[in-house]
């Protein structure tokens with residue numbers, strides 16, 4: 404059993420999320436308000452190059468966001484491939500609250516955001532830093548193509564090279580080490596209600612049109628009030644084939660602790676895929692009672708936890724592959 408209220412968010416910038424989410428929870432607010440506030444704070448932080456404003460663009464230089472919010476199977480909403488609007492988690496929440504649908508994507512999601520009063524970002528979420536990182540990536544890619552490496556056309560990378568290019572991109576000059584990936588925020592309020600929000604610009608330099616695990620209920624996020632909540636980050640393609648977040652919650656339903664559940668998901672990933680050296684998956688879970696855990700395939704994954712005892716960074720409880 405854990406304590407409540409409590410909020411846990413992924414990666415070092417989880418601290419930014421928790422700084423916004425905790426006052427909501429501490430003031431008696433709902434878990435849903437808290438996790439969306441946390442997600443929004445990271446979306447607004449241009450220093451985070453994998454979420455919202457400043458997120459790395461796709462191969463064609465355009466930024467697209469994926470986000471999801473969830474309170475339970477009957478209360479969830481998401482947006483995929485949202486371009487030009489920073490507050491993807493808020494838009495996802497409005498999909499849940501104002502439509503009969505669960506998910507909106509692309510042009511339709513953008514038109515919905517506009518109808519809901521969101522203002523288009525003046526540079527379509529690009530910052531000087533993210534634009535320059537993309538330009539450097541493009542120069543390196545073109546040089547590789549000239550050497551006869553990939554032979555890729557703009558915006559149409561051969562499937563086999565996507566991971567390779569992503570790995571390369573993350574080691575480009577200017578890519579900030581340790582500053583990557585999706586922010587997943589799980590919260591439990593003082594009334595005992597759970598909620599989750601995830602938001603991301605997805606894999607940097609992805610194939611235009613690519614959507615990852617984050618906006619898909621059960622993959623990037625799952626919440627069941629009777630059992631618990633879970634969320635995933637890292638290479639979404641490895642999470643999607645095993646319904647990672649749903650699986651973590653189902654493991655908890657079967658009686659596993661959050662720590663056992665997140666490890667169970669990672670074992671399933673390892674069993675299902677050929678995991679490459681550059682692959683990373685991090686999973687975080689929280690039980691309905693507020694116990695939490697996080698684990699990852701590789702080192703370097705951490706979460707930020709805030710409860711009545713304060714805020715602290717916790718390293719991955721278990722690293723499966725080192």
Ligand code: ASP
Nearest residue numbers: 584585605615636637639
């Ligand atoms: N899971 C996200 C995606 O595949 C990215 C990440 O968390 O690093 O889009």
